[in-house]
Amino acid sequence: ESDDSESDDNGDFEIFEDYAPSDYEPFRDPQSIESIDDDRFLWILIWIMSFWTRFNITEFATEALIKFMKLVLTEIRDDDFKDFPNSMFLTKKTLGIKDRFQHFHYL
Structure with missing residues (x-):
């Protein structure tokens, strides 16, 4: 009878609940991947955004940098850069x- 009780005790240790997250595919909107026609200042915007992420500066400071660049570019080239964005939102x-936020629901 001791063999049965030992096997029951060992069986309790084999119960496993799977707490692993479910598989998911990150959201990718194919319509958001567009080519930008006006690339005269595209490299400047990419550099500013890279600078923002690399040095972890605030969004407020990044927006100030964007506005400063627009001011400099419009002073130098007048109307050539009138379409340069002047806010973080427009950039x-x-x-x-x-x-894009991924939501996970646990039951």
Whole structure:
């Protein structure tokens, strides 16, 4: 009878609940991947956004840098850079950057 009780005790240790997250595919919107026609200042915007992420500066400071660049570019080339964005929102829109959040629900 001791063999049965030992096997029951060992069986309790084999119960396992799977707490691993379910498989998911990150959201990718094919319509958001567009080619930007006006690339005269695209490299400047990409550099500013890279600088923002690399040095972890605030969004407020990054927006000030964007506004400063617009001021400099319009002073130098007048109307050539009138379409250069003057806010973080317009910069993200120009580059096609969108905030995408993945929600997980646990039952």
